[in-house]
Amino acid sequence: MKIFSIETSCDETAMALVDCHGGLEEPRFEVLKSEISSQVELHREYGGVVPGLAKREHIKNLPLIYESILTEDEWKQVDAIAVTVGPGLEPALWTGISFAKEIAEKRNLPLIGANHLEGHLYSPLLTMKENIELPAIGLVVSGGHTILLALESIDKWEKIGETRDDAVGEAFDKVARLIDLPYPGGPEIQREAEKGDPEAVDLPRPMMDTKDYDFSFSGLKTAVLYHVKGKEVTDQLRRDTAASFQAAAIEVLAEKTFKAAWGYRAKSIILAGGVAANKPLREELDKRAKDKNLNFYVSDMKYSTDNAAMIAAAAYINKEKGNEYKIEAQANLNL
Numbered sequence: 001m002k003i004f005s006i007e008t009s010c011d012e013t014a015m016a017l018v019d020c021h022g023g024l025e026e027p028r029f030e031v032l033k034s035e036i037s038s039q040v041e042l043h044r045e046y047g048g049v050v051p052g053l054a055k056r057e058h059i060k061n062l063p064l065i066y067e068s069i070l071t072e073d074e075w076k077q078v079d080a081i082a083v084t085v086g087p088g089l090e091p092a093l094w095t096g097i098s099f100a101k102e103i104a105e106k107r108n109l110p111l112i113g114a115n116h117l118e119g120h121l122y123s124p125l126l127t128m129k130e131n132i133e134l135p136a137i138g139l140v141v142s143g144g145h146t147i148l149l150a151l152e153s154i155d156k157w158e159k160i161g162e163t164r165d166d167a168v169g170e171a172f173d174k175v176a177r178l179i180d181l182p183y184p185g186g187p188e189i190q191r192e193a194e195k196g197d198p199e200a201v202d203l204p205r206p207m208m209d210t211k212d213y214d215f216s217f218s219g220l221k222t223a224v225l226y227h228v229k230g231k232e233v234t235d236q237l238r239r240d241t242a243a244s245f246q247a248a249a250i251e252v253l254a255e256k257t258f259k260a261a262w263g264y265r266a267k268s269i270i271l272a273g274g275v276a277a278n279k280p281l282r283e284e285l286d287k288r289a290k291d292k293n294l295n296f297y298v299s300d301m302k303y304s305t306d307n308a309a310m311i312a313a314a315a316y317i318n319k320e321k322g323n324e325y326k327i328e329a330q331a332n333l334n335l
């Protein structure tokens with residue numbers, strides 16, 4: 001089944017064409033097309049995503065990508081259209097939904113609603129040729145979410161933990177601002193951290209040793225705030241703060257994930273979401289998984305941050321499962 005997908009939940013306008021097959025038993029994907037038009041440069045000036053601006057840009061970019069991504073011959077092979085219905089910025093979500101409705105009607109194709117977070121969760125499958133060994137622990141880390149899942153099968157899971165305040169991506173973005181780095185902060189912090197000392201600043205590891213599987217990142221951000229307050233942000237201070245913050249965030253994520261793996265007798269770890277693009281995080285989880293003889297699955301770099309290919313995968317699995325999302329913006333949809 002070939003699914004054409006549309007993603008507009010935040011600041012990337014994206015479309016993809018994905019060949020999906022194998023059902024829930026052996027889900028396999030081949031990404032035939034994937035295009036992303038990023039608005040990062042535009043929002044950078046405001047230090048974060050401005051919803052009204054995002055909406056305007058999506059409206060401008062959707063027809064541009066749509067006109068050029070597929071030939072009419074390729075359109076003839078499309079079986080369904082998928083669109084992100086949530087979570088995300090409501091005005092941004094609506095632009096994608098309205099556009100998808102229009103082309104589904106025009107081309108007489110069924111329209112499938114998809115959950116953006118399921119998209120992230122399934123993004124490692126886009127480049128895999130084997131099944132995920134189950135049970136597995138899934139760590140979904142993005143700009144808006146930090147979630148731990150215990151997966152009994154690919155489509156059945158229990159949410160066992162999440163952040164009680166800031167998402168980890170949000171913490172990267174806020175800390176970046178404190179040390180004069182532009183939005184989005186994640187990649188900037190990673191780059192600065194390479195030149196800094198991760199032990200230079202003594203930062204807390206909030207909730208790392210609690211019995212539950214929840215997270216908290218706002219205290220870590222506040223600790224960084226107190227460290228830099230009243231100081232001139234020199235290159236050295238920036239690098240050391242970035243390295244120390246990144247090390248603290250990674251340690252908390254890794255400890256909780258592997259505690260969950262132990263608690264749920266998991267055979268695998270899945271890492272996905274925008275923060276999964278963080279190289280030291282990928283390396284740390286990979287190393288710990290090897291030490292414990294667990295499989296480690298992570299999304300390819302290009303499918304870690306927002307994209308539409310993952311939306312096609314989520315739509316396919318959800319449809320195979322017999323589930324349906326209402327085709328309307330659901331800003332607070334969760335896993």
Ligand code: KG4
Binds near residue numbers: 168277
């Ligand atoms: O999944 P995503 O693209 O959008 C949401 O659904 O939120 O995630 C965006 C988040 C941002 O907070 C960004 O700073 C973070 O992912 N991020 C990173 C890296 N690349 C993106 N965080 C840490 N290290 C990175 N290399």
Ligand code: ZN
Binds near residue numbers: 142273305306
């Ligand atoms: Zn995302």
